[in-house]
Amino acid sequence: MNIKLLTTSILAGSLLAATSHTAFAQTAEEKGFAISQESKVRDDGWVDMLASMNMVLRNKQGQESVRNIRMKTLEVANDGDKSLSIFDKPRDVKGTAFLSFSHTKGADDQWLYLPALKRVKRIASRNKSGPFMGSEFSFEDLASFEIEKYTYKFLKEEACELGNCFVVEQYPTDKNSGYKRRIVWIDKAEYRMIKTEFYDRKNSLLKTLTSHDFKQYKGKFWRADLMKMINHQSGKSTDLKWSSYKFGNGLSASDFNKNTLKRAR
Amino acid sequence: MNKIAWIAIGSGLLLQPAISQALEFEVSGKVGSEITLYTDKGQFADQDYRSNISFSVQPEFYWSWNNGQDNLTFQPFLRKDQRDGKRSHGDIRELSWVHLGEDWELRTGLRKVFWGVTEFQNLVDVINQKDIVEGLDNENKLGQPMVNLSLVKGWGIVDFYVLPGFREQTYVGQNGRLRAGLVVDSDETSYQSSRDDKHVDLALRWSHSVDVFDIGAHWYKGTDRSPQYTAINKNGQQVLKAHYQQIEQAGVDLQATIDSWLFKGEVIYQDNPVEDYWASQLGVEYTFYGIGETQTDLGVLLEYGKDQRGKRANAIMQNDVGIGARLEFNDTQSSSLLAGVIHDLDYNSNSVSVEAERRLGEDWKLSVEARAFSVGKQQDPLSNFDQDDFVKITLNRYF
Numbered sequence: 001m002n003i004k005l006l007t008t009s010i011l012a013g014s015l016l017a018a019t020s021h022t023a024f025a026q027t028a029e030e031k032g033f034a035i036s037q038e039s040k041v042r043d044d045g046w047v048d049m050l051a052s053m054n055m056v057l058r059n060k061q062g063q064e065s066v067r068n069i070r071m072k073t074l075e076v077a078n079d080g081d082k083s084l085s086i087f088d089k090p091r092d093v094k095g096t097a098f099l100s101f102s103h104t105k106g107a108d109d110q111w112l113y114l115p116a117l118k119r120v121k122r123i124a125s126r127n128k129s130g131p132f133m134g135s136e137f138s139f140e141d142l143a144s145f146e147i148e149k150y151t152y153k154f155l156k157e158e159a160c161e162l163g164n165c166f167v168v169e170q171y172p173t174d175k176n177s178g179y180k181r182r183i184v185w186i187d188k189a190e191y192r193m194i195k196t197e198f199y200d201r202k203n204s205l206l207k208t209l210t211s212h213d214f215k216q217y218k219g220k221f222w223r224a225d226l227m228k229m230i231n232h233q234s235g236k237s238t239d240l241k242w243s244s245y246k247f248g249n250g251l252s253a254s255d256f257n258k259n260t261l262k263r264a265r
Numbered sequence: 266m267n268k269i270a271w272i273a274i275g276s277g278l279l280l281q282p283a284i285s286q287a288l289e290f291e292v293s294g295k296v297g298s299e300i301t302l303y304t305d306k307g308q309f310a311d312q313d314y315r316s317n318i319s320f321s322v323q324p325e326f327y328w329s330w331n332n333g334q335d336n337l338t339f340q341p342f343l344r345k346d347q348r349d350g351k352r353s354h355g356d357i358r359e360l361s362w363v364h365l366g367e368d369w370e371l372r373t374g375l376r377k378v379f380w381g382v383t384e385f386q387n388l389v390d391v392i393n394q395k396d397i398v399e400g401l402d403n404e405n406k407l408g409q410p411m412v413n414l415s416l417v418k419g420w421g422i423v424d425f426y427v428l429p430g431f432r433e434q435t436y437v438g439q440n441g442r443l444r445a446g447l448v449v450d451s452d453e454t455s456y457q458s459s460r461d462d463k464h465v466d467l468a469l470r471w472s473h474s475v476d477v478f479d480i481g482a483h484w485y486k487g488t489d490r491s492p493q494y495t496a497i498n499k500n501g502q503q504v505l506k507a508h509y510q511q512i513e514q515a516g517v518d519l520q521a522t523i524d525s526w527l528f529k530g531e532v533i534y535q536d537n538p539v540e541d542y543w544a545s546q547l548g549v550e551y552t553f554y555g556i557g558e559t560q561t562d563l564g565v566l567l568e569y570g571k572d573q574r575g576k577r578a579n580a581i582m583q584n585d586v587g588i589g590a591r592l593e594f595n596d597t598q599s600s601s602l603l604a605g606v607i608h609d610l611d612y613n614s615n616s617v618s619v620e621a622e623r624r625l626g627e628d629w630k631l632s633v634e635a636r637a638f639s640v641g642k643q644q645d646p647l648s649n650f651d652q653d654d655f656v657k658i659t660l661n662r663y664f
Binding site for chain 2: 094
């Protein structure tokens, strides 16, 4: 081995050490951010999506109530998604439709169409923590995951239903969020959020969401067929069954305006 | 254009999809029964009762074809009233064909349109005639014949309306409550236009959303939806005669949605043969979310309505303040409670209303509406309702 080669290998070795040292020095905050960002990046590029939601609401006594909703969603680069939700059940709200332009910064734009009056109402989007259709899902639980909406902290790795999981704590940046924090279990293989614990503003465990029966679409995007939300404080629960997922429908921004809201059905 | 012509158009359309395979068809709707209890017998002749029962049915038939690019909606409405023959009535709320283009829509037939942002009254909402006999809230309207071309542009949505044919307002009959001392005799109705109710009205509207603002502007030229009344003697009996004049109107409506605040305004200027005037409805709404650590939201609203014609105005809120509170319980049954009072500054009168709603099971809905009137000065048209305080219980079954 000549001197030159030796020097190179020493240099390379120290360089390697330096990089691995950086990786080692990554704070829990940075690691939590990186994992969450990776889960977002892996789901980028789905462009548009159609899906049907069937919600079964259960109270403490086990009484059930059903909600059926169809959704159209458009991915928007560098901003939140645009979505149009159409209500089929309960029947008294059939034809009611909800248009939302979510934003990574600032308030979302939301309109509600009331078919009996043929009226489109712009509504305040501040109500993130309110229940969606009387269910245990709040509006923010159903909103698209945007990296800017939280700050992060990596907690640990542990075995979970889908192998090994990163456990990351996420703190909402929005003062109107109903949560102080949430703890998310993300599987190491595919970066799917398989379980979330929600802590209320007083830092008590409020709800647990678990996602089941993941299927992969377009060879990339993982979607759960079933989401179960349990409210530990009220004893109520909601099962959200997803069906008819369809990607690549050629939707564009022109499918999301007040005219499409009024004729949505 | 008459109803038969529209039905012909509808049937013509129906033949088209018969050939195609991909026709979607859907039926939905509601049937309802209501009972109204009055605190007193009415103050006028033939109003000597304290309760009334009524039934209604409103199905909706929907066909869609051509990959959803064409659809037809047929929504008839029928009411049977125990006491008032005039309130027993039918209407085609909707019989319309919609064709979708790339960035335009053509809507043809009998339709219902809503314009506006405020809650107590909507000055800019001029397209449809109100179905007054259905209730005082003006939420029920008669289907209006129209051809409406809607264009979606980057700078907003533009709607062109050609409105062939006019729908006369419905009037409570001799046996009905919540009416004036004299009954409107619809046989005596007159029009300024020589074409009577065949006058072709025109309207144009632009609406857009920019940031926190939702803006709309309109122009309308045609038959006034609100008639002028005069008392006449017919066969020795005093009756009211309705006269519909020709008007031209421009207006704007604006809402700013900022955090939990909604700032709303509607302003119109109307040119008519009697007197030109402006009117406005301005208001603010604030919502407290999750009050008292519950899931209940409380919205409070304040509105002021002003009509330049003052006491001569045929509007409800010519110089009135409206205060309201809305409770949304956000529960499984979607329970809600709405309370409001309109105070008339000219006559010092109050009109109070409370409306509560709750879903029963999956397909039923129970609503209770109570209204009370307190009249300050007898010149106030509200004095006609002086003994008409009531509670109305409605049970609807949806299918």
